[in-house]
Amino acid sequence: MFSFQPDRSEYPQPGLDGKLEIDLETGKYLKLWHGPNHPGITGNMSVELTVCGDEVVEGKTHVGYLHRGFEKLMERRTFIQVFPIVCRVCVPEPDFNEYCYAAAVEELAGIEVPELATWMRTLILEMGRFNSYMMFLGGIGGALGLGITGQWMTYVRDLMLDRFEELTGARIYHMFILPGGVRGHLPEGFAARMEEVLQTAETYLADVDKVMFANSVFQLRTKGIGVIEPALFEPYGVTGPNARAGGVAKDVRKDSPYLVYDQLDFEVATGMDSDIFTRAKVRRADIQTSIDLIRQILKKMPKDGPVMAKLPNVLHWKIPRGETYIKGECSRGEYGYYLVTDGSGYPRRINVRGPSYTHAMALLEHLIPGTNISDVAALMVSLHTYPPEIER
Amino acid sequence: MSLREVLTPFSVWKRVLDAPVSIADPFSREASEHYRGFHKNDMETCIGCGTCEAICQNGAIDMVPVEGQNTEKGDSGLRPMIDYGRCCWCALCVDICMTGSLTMSNEYTWVDSDPDAFRFIPGLNEPWKDKQAGYKRENGRVLSGTTRSPMGELHANERIDNFNEICVGYTREEAILEADRCVECGLCVATCPAHMSIPDYIAAVRDQDYDRGLQLLYETNPFSEVCGRICTHKCETSCAAVHEGDAIAIRWLKRHIVDNVPLERRVELIGAPKPATGKSVAIIGAGPGGLTAAYDLAREGVKVTVYEALPKPGGMMRYGIPEYRLPYDALDRDIAVIEAMGVTIKCATVVGVDVQMEDLRQSHDAVILAIGLQMGRGTRIPGSEGAGVERAVDLLRRITAGDPTVPVPETAVVIGGGNVAFDIARSMARLQKIKYGRVGLTLTALEDRAHFLADKEELVEGDEEGVLILDSRGPQEVMRDPSGQVTGLRTWAVTSIFDAEGRFAPAYDESDEQIHQGALVIEAIGQMADTSLLGDALTEKLEWNRGRIKIDSEMRTSEPWLFAAGDAVKGPDVINAVADGHRAARTVMEAIAQGEVVQ
Amino acid sequence: MMRDLHALLTPRHALGPLEIRRENLAFVTLPASNLRGFLTELRDTQGFSHLVLLTAVDWLEEGQFQLTYMMNNRARDLTLGVRVMLDRTTAQMDSIHDLWPTAATYQRELKEMFGITFPGSPRLDEEFILEGWTDLPPYRRDFDSLAYSQQTYAERPGRVTHDPREYMKSKLYPGG
């Protein structure tokens, strides 16, 4: 019915090797900086676009605007002192850092975490995943000019932040998962208040289905655009919903169950088309999974018990030489911590493996050529990348 | 694209009927009950240990003096000042706080145009000082250990019929566990009279570096093996860990270090003394004070001769403290190290008899008097004169010397509640057990159980060994039968020990009278010095202060060549004597250097 | 499972001993020259097709860089950390960007943060995270973050702290 194919007759033609010879001096190309200060960018990063007409012929991701040198700072801190800074690595979903770090330290130090603490950790992680997806839905709507989803989702996310606040004592940086366990028990009446939030969320999500997923404009602008061929998944290290949207049910929660995921009942949402629409749809389904999981956890978790293992005196806590890798399924894919210790009181090296690292760099740069300028924002958002976990 | 897909989105217009979700007054919105907001500090509970500063990964906390908070034992007088240009509200400082004084309110708004304004001392006058809500750590979550590694001990049955040492000492694992609990605040250091670098040697235990530990010990205390066993360990009362658990077993860790370094290695680690200076000093009394001074002076290259009246060196450490608390070979090792520094100890040489003060003065650059308190005090109650009543120090000395004439009756009564009272009570109990197969010993003290002057362990162990400990009993009369034989002690219940002005004036409830059976009454209520060795002329010349030789803060007497140290002038225990010994040695060195010591 | 795999591949690739961390995670060291063949075999015949991460550890005291290639086999839930030790002074390694294009990003970061070069890796010398950096590669152990920070940026003056130990001594025993 409509055709959005641009008239390319005037455009420069690729050479014999299929590559464009980009020469800015010819006047046919233009550099366009998409970010760092740009409403359509996911956080403080930028994509350097080379455009010809309104078609993008090359994109280079630039990161480092949020680089604080975490991996270096962690080497200066004792094992307990690392705990407050890990959550800062990823702002919208900080809890994965806390979990992965804590689990890595516990494994190398040989600490057994009480059962209730593992349930609490799972709860926190699912709440965080819910929040992260809320930001995603708001973002993908915003990237396509659908402001209302952003308004709703931010509101719902804020209700969840209230639950975070009463449970952990903070809105954004919860600092709740301490190596050895968690910092506290569920407050009185938490489950009931959580149920209220989940129900409100469900009504808003039902409306998002109508206003966004069933929307003809949204469908036209997302279906068939930004397709990641499943063959690219392994070479480009694609994980999480981005892979699931292409029919590969990659999910660490199922593939390599951690915490109490093996005691929970859930299905991994997948899609087939691997385009922007399917990626959004998979995440939408994942939110429902998260909501169900939160309900299950609150129902199944032990009612009482210790939440902290006994730690050695943290002021001079030494961990024997060793290395380990702990991973978990965050809202964007496989999140992992690689921890190397050398027997001293400080970590030798910590490497954070954020899914955005592969998604926003090599993969995005691979996908961008050939898209329309106006689709770049949607494409970027659909990969769901958070720059702080790329540069740390 | 169907018409349906065009129209469905409009169905959400129903939301216009929803009530607005905006928070009407966001400015007075309370944060949650456990919100990690701005800090609070209970100034009275805070001890200024600086553990919050140590754990803060942002370097946000400074320890600063605060008006109205005085430095005293167990409280540094410093308080945390927090820089909100650094803080990240992780609350690790709250979690680690040794007293639980540092907490957080749920207050969260602080806006200012002056960047230097964001520093404050919580607990002074912040607006949220009295707010109740806010982050507090959950019970039981303390980031340093709270329970002490138990010390292995001989069971009461195993120890009561002999004088074997009771404490077996920590194993390496126990010692590391215990050392791990130390937070290295250093509050103990100033409490220790000798300022031993306690956190450092505890760190050495943690690192299993006993050589370094031993060197640290010898920097401040040549009687580490002795102190590791019988120190009164006042340091442990000011330990930061004591507020939410057991104090660190500082004394046992010290002992653990020494136990792990053989004697020859110790001498090797300390190293040779400085080259001889040609100066010489005489020291009277081979107790902890005298020998410490001797050690220090010998290290500085001074030729030291120690004169000791008794047959063996050690003073009260040997002749006052029973063997089950301090085995003689432990003491001998400490003394051997001191002798290895070139100190000459002349035992069984009584000053005033075998050698005169005046001779010492002539032949040495200076003389240090460290004679201790060798004479027991009496109660002077009716019947306390004559046979059947003994002084604790005399008895202890005779037991150590192996005197066969020590009286061991089937029942005995001890008057006193200090460590010496327990020493004699438990020694006598052992002798009774050996001789009669059972213990028949009663200990009466003025104080109630909570305020005994003796260490808590003494009470526990005394109980275990079958000593009948009676608290709040004031001695009134030693009962004798018509033949003059002691039959027991009559006591009244004590209602108060001190009067309104805080003077010693015990008051009794005369209606509560008891008679404790015993063929021997032992008085253990204090000691005094025997200064007869000085000779009349010198006694006349010296200045005195309430029966003790008067000294200044640097251990000088009124005579420029004579210095004094130890229990005889200050008291009251080994570690204080050691501290005195150091000070005396330092003063003597300065005096010698400045040529003040004019003959 | 890991042990079988290790036994199978050791003769061909001169693998070091297998260090098992837990059931589904193990580490193995091998000579740098064998890495490429080993990774290719892992990927093509053993199902370790997912390059989880590639990073370095600076063993300054031993004069070596350790490169860790974390390989994952999703179907069998196995993760193998492949370690290669490099000489710290030459700090050079073969690029694997043709096996996994995403490795180019990792290699760019390692070049910038550790100064390890991977000849042939695309855009290796372009600035990645840092901008206008002239000092040592910051993740090297001999680069001190705090010292650099103090020499570069101004801190707000006026802060003093006291050590409780020394402060108490000076207060309680002014003469020593």
Next chain:
Amino acid sequence: MKDIDETFRKIDATVPLREELRPRTVTTPDGQEITIEPLKDYFCEAAPKVHPKAYFQIVENFYNWARSNSLWILGFGTGCGAIEMRPLMTPRFDAYRYGVQWRPTPRQANLLIISGYLSVKTLKRAIRAYEQMQGPKYVIGLGSCTINGGMYWDSYNTIKRLDDYLPVDLYIAGCMPRPEALLHGFIELKKLIRAGKAEGTNRYAENFASYKAAQKSVIKDWDMPDYNW
């Protein structure tokens, strides 16, 4: 915390200007040879000037009142604090009712919120954004890291004191500050503006040289004009 390496000395080297920014001669499509100097050609070289107050106090008061009621924020999330601005832009906290709104470009904004730490790389962009904004303009330092480095006090890549590089009118402490604290900040800033105390723009103009010197001391590859206007 690990001890500082006292022997460490930083290497101070200059970074050469990028090739395409150097002055050079080019041939235009119509065959002319021209000299271009990229850093000068597209920018006004004039340094910022101090903007004098209105002659009548009452007029100035009116101006300040008007300014205080239209705080237009540049939607540039420089650090983690940006995540708490989203709730303010949406109905729950709704900052718009206080006359505060977000704009996508510096040209339309007069309030720059530095939402947390600034890496050197972002500092460069923040300076650029600030200089492009319309005066009178204001800067809020959000979070502890703008005050004294915050938790990144020992990082090699973040600045410690924002006021060294930009004239800051107001700081909001927290890590991170809640939306309510931000609203408080807006109200405080309004008070400052009405009292005529929010003079950051003029302060920047007056001390332009020292601000530039501080900026250039940390930004090694200064590949932009001295004043981005």
